[in-house]
Amino acid sequence: MVVHGARGRSGRRPTLEEVAARAGVGRGTVSRVINGSPRVSEATRAAVEAAVAELGYVPNTAARALAANRTDAIALVVPEPETRFFAEPYFSDMLKGVGAALSDTEMQLLLIFAGSDRERRRLAQYLAAHRVDGVLLVSVHADDPLPDLLSQLEIPAVISGRRSVDETLPSVDSDNYGGGRAAVEHLLARGCRTITHIAGRLDVFGAQRRVDGYRDALRDAGREVDEELIITGDFTEEGGRRAMKELLARRPDLDAVFAGSDVMAAGARQVLREAGRRTPDDVALVGYDDSAIARHMDPPLTSVRQPIEDMGRAMLELLLDEIADRRPAVSRGLEKRQLVLPAMLVERDSS
Amino acid sequence: MVVHGARGRSGRRPTLEEVAARAGVGRGTVSRVINGSPRVSEATRAAVEAAVAELGYVPNTAARALAANRTDAIALVVPEPETRFFAEPYFSDMLKGVGAALSDTEMQLLLIFAGSDRERRRLAQYLAAHRVDGVLLVSVHADDPLPDLLSQLEIPAVISGRRSVDETLPSVDSDNYGGGRAAVEHLLARGCRTITHIAGRLDVFGAQRRVDGYRDALRDAGREVDEELIITGDFTEEGGRRAMKELLARRPDLDAVFAGSDVMAAGARQVLREAGRRTPDDVALVGYDDSAIARHMDPPLTSVRQPIEDMGRAMLELLLDEIADRRPAVSRGLEKRQLVLPAMLVERDSS
DNA sequence: AGGTACTGTGGGAGCGCTCCCACAAGTGAT
């Protein structure tokens, strides 16, 4: 935490020019050293570095941004109110992953909430001013205009999850299909006969893929898929309750529930208890997300975990590539710009 | 979310110069309009604004920062690991307050974690580069070198809480003394005879003030202050447990506990239960912070609430003043640079 | 000896603003 350099109380910071004079070299050479260009002799480099240390030189970001037309900053945009951001571990895990990957770079991360209309307008203004080199977009709904704005402004962006099969933006998703399959295969292995599914909002692509996984797992096990056993919730606890009641009414003989989120599983659990069904003895229960709720439920909930931190890391890496690639106007194409990371079943006592 | 302007696919953004040409005025005049100077005639202003709209002009932040030597950004520095940031509602409330106050301005808020050594070095670098106009410092310990670095770099800063009675930095604190008093007065009014206190770490100034409030409330009620009834915890649950055990050993006849934080109160509660003491019948319990824990305890915990969101708002306002005041080199002195907001007792069933 | 290539270096031009001085035009007192 010590500030080096002989700089007096003047408050004026040394400039490149002054470092150059001190080191007895030209401005360009100092710039090269600062930016790690290989085209500098060892001796010169050492001299410049000494001058930098003596003067306590720190580059002026604004000048650099102006001259080089880049900001060395990227934004993590959360199109949600702050409340949700703090409530859901998803975001903090994501941030952790991004932050870890970021610490190897000189990039600065900005956190931007765009929950309200007002905030969104602000964001649009912000992006139009090109104040960041790239954008990480988490939790985007299918009809969000943000991605279009981004490509209109030609700002590199990476999205978490996909909006559809043919997502155009570079994206990092987890294997929702595989996660759904794993949940159902686990229930099948446990000997469950009538496996129901409370799906999430189907305009969320990942939720749809989980349903696909559910279907295929049953089909591959030689079971008929009964559409009556699938019901759509809305990712909320109340939605989980409603869905569970309906399922119990439709099929009193059900012996397993695969919920598309832990929160919905928690709602379902309440209804099951009220109905006198024991977990896991009468009805096995599996959730999705492996959130804190899952661990704290009674009994602890079996759930599918997404590698969110890894996803964050991967998103950042993709974005940095994307930013670097904007130099030559070549290399379009979707090679490797869509990443899918594996999901994993975490077995606990509810199944 | 619509981008106005006829700007083609070139990607080049219009400059001040181009706006000036379009509006048939000089560069200076456009600058004046953009920056809201009053020294512009109505007609000219309208013409410029039209040109700005037509071209979809957005000022280049980097150029402005370079020329004007300001960044229009401030940082909220959290000298804690991210985990704590997400775990404690203190930070999210603070952020909410700051964010609210910020939305009236053109300022950009940066969130910076400085929990690890590595992050701190990064931060030092960042500040040395003067990449922000000011800093909001939350949760600072008495021996933290950060405030000194800030004043060395002559960066305006506002601190949450005070490090001592004669805090030099502008600060916003809550009335910890009054909060402590209120808690004890409440217990006295309930008829408690032997009121104990589990204090927080005494190197945290606020914790000390709560103890002062505790003492004075008893004294003013004509009670002797028995130092045996005060014990120091460390703000953790485990610390609360240890302190409670010790207090029970010292004074089995105690009938009230005022804990310096909700978390410590939770620890104390466990020990009380194990000892067979009922709350509030045998022992009344009061916490501090009014955090989520307080509401979820059984019985719900009476606690002292600090207006954290308001504190955030106030901090930002102080900081903006501070930044504005850096123009004339006058106006030293501590007038109004130390703000103390009232704390409030929230009565629940634990007392 | 001349050519060709590469390496390392200096410094001009320019990024898009703000600041400020100069000055025209208008207003009112002398």
Added chain:
DNA sequence: ATCACTTGTGGGAGCGCTCCCACAGTACCT
């Protein structure tokens, strides 16, 4: 009519960098 302000405006200078062209020096061919 003259002087002294005031108001509105134009544009030069300069903020501290990066980019790139020019060029000196060295090395290795013909």
